[in-house]
Amino acid sequence: MAASVDFTISFDSPDEDGWIVARILEVPGAMSQGRTREDARDNVLDALRTVLTPDEELAGQTPQSDHEHLRFVAAA
Numbered sequence: 101m102a103a104s105v106d107f108t109i110s111f112d113s114p115d116e117d118g119w120i121v122a123r124i125l126e127v128p129g130a131m132s133q134g135r136t137r138e139d140a141r142d143n144v145l146d147a148l149r150t151v152l153t154p155d156e157e158l159a160g161q162t163p164q165s166d167h168e169h170l171r172f173v174a175a176a
Contacts, residue, residue, distance in 0.1 A: 109144060111137055124148050 122144035124130035134140035
């Protein structure tokens with residue numbers, strides 16, 4: 101069975117210094133910025149990957165049988 105997750109990127113208008121803030125609306129903490137919309141998009145996707153990366157310290161605290169591995173691919 102295939103599964104997918106859809107996310108929404110929200111872009112703010114450039115601030116007075118020209119920076120554009122981008123956020124993944126469905127994932128608190130997944131936000132970044134860039135000088136262009138494309139840079140902001142690339143940077144917020146990196147932030148999303150960081151937020152979704154498991155904490156290595158916590159990963160070892162539960163038996164392996166309690167884990168289910170999923171693969172998320174952000175395609176552009």
